[in-house]
Amino acid sequence: MKLPTMRVLDYQKIGSSLNDMASNLSPEERVARGSYPENLLQAVDNLFEQEKNYPEDSYETIFECNTMFPLQRKREMDRMMEIARSISPQVIFDIGSDKGGPAYAFCRALKPKRMICCEVRGTPYDTRFVQHFPSTDFLFIEDSSYAISTRVQVHNWLGNDRIDVLFMDGDKGAFNKDWTTYKPMMSSKGIVLIHDVSEPGNPRGTFLELRGQYSHTETIIDTSESTEAMRREAEGIPQKNMYEWWLRHWKGSYATVGVIYLDSKKK
Numbered sequence: 041m042k043l044p045t046m047r048v049l050d051y052q053k054i055g056s057s058l059n060d061m062a063s064n065l066s067p068e069e070r071v072a073r074g075s076y077p078e079n080l081l082q083a084v085d086n087l088f089e090q091e092k093n094y095p096e097d098s099y100e101t102i103f104e105c106n107t108m109f110p111l112q113r114k115r116e117m118d119r120m121m122e123i124a125r126s127i128s129p130q131v132i133f134d135i136g137s138d139k140g141g142p143a144y145a146f147c148r149a150l151k152p153k154r155m156i157c158c159e160v161r162g163t164p165y166d167t168r169f170v171q172h173f174p175s176t177d178f179l180f181i182e183d184s185s186y187a188i189s190t191r192v193q194v195h196n197w198l199g200n201d202r203i204d205v206l207f208m209d210g211d212k213g214a215f216n217k218d219w220t221t222y223k224p225m226m227s228s229k230g231i232v233l234i235h236d237v238s239e240p241g242n243p244r245g246t247f248l249e250l251r252g253q254y255s256h257t258e259t260i261i262d263t264s265e266s267t268e269a270m271r272r273e274a275e276g277i278p279q280k281n282m283y284e285w286w287l288r289h290w291k292g293s294y295a296t297v298g299v300i301y302l303d304s305k306k307k
């Protein structure tokens with residue numbers, strides 16, 4: 041169904057007024073507004089500086105960074121990137137961008153032409169990303185992924201382009217809403233990556249439902265890093281960094297990624 045033009049314009053206004061509010065604040069004020077660690081912007085700058093010593097497509101530095109480490113297991117992320125790379129994605133959408141860790145990994149590993157980062161607590165690192173990845177066209181949205189204004193903003197920004205990779209890691213009670221909102225904007229060869237599918241809840245429920253509708257799916261589960269971290273803990277070896285603390289704390293639960301290949305819809 042086509043939305044009446046007036047309503048679309050209203051939604052655009054709502055979306056842009058939210059972004060205007062944020063753009064009146066300094067990046068530091070936006071860090072505080074999103075309850076991010078105080079040193080987030082410094083961490084982003086350090087990360088960009090450090091990467092010079094690493095291969096061009098590597099993102100392991102985020103796991104070594106005590107501020108920006110992603111809430112994901114690295115080996116699972118490696119597989120996720122490998123899967124995403126298989127379709128040479130031009131447009132990637134990261135829902136629940138948090139401190140920017142996975143967005144950084146996507147940009148480094150896959151060099152998308154266009155990238156959307158959506159985070160309800162804000163993306164105070166946005167101008168830094170724009171400067172650092174000049175060949176990627178970014179859309180940063182500081183609002184809920186399934187708000188109508190966000191949907192309209194994404195739709196308008198995409199124009200004739202389609203989302204090739206959708207990474208869902210935002211509102212853990214509403215992955216089904218993210219799916220129904222963005223499925224119509226995805227390319228036919230698209231890949232949906234659903235984080236946290238191992239524990240009961242909406243992410244798992246959404247994945248199981250989609251698994252029934254598509255014949256090509258995958259569940260990425262690799263808890264080997266957690267096992268290794270717990271073994272080091274049992275041996276009394278101090279944790280190397282915050283990522284290792286996180287691995288020890290969660291003891292192999294959470295993380296995991298459900299993968300749906302959209303070109304495999306069952307008839």
Ligand SMILES: C[S@@+](CC[C@H](N)C(=O)[O-])C[C@H]1O[C@@H](n2cnc3c(N)ncnc32)[C@H](O)[C@@H]1O
Pocket residue numbers: 109110111112135136137138139141142158159160161183184185186209210211212
């Ligand atoms: C588990 S964290 C994501 C972690 C991130 N993907 C990573 O690996 O580091 C979930 C994030 O989603 C954000 N979030 C929650 N509800 C959201 C919504 N409706 N729209 C966008 N982001 C949302 C939260 O603020 C939080 O930063």
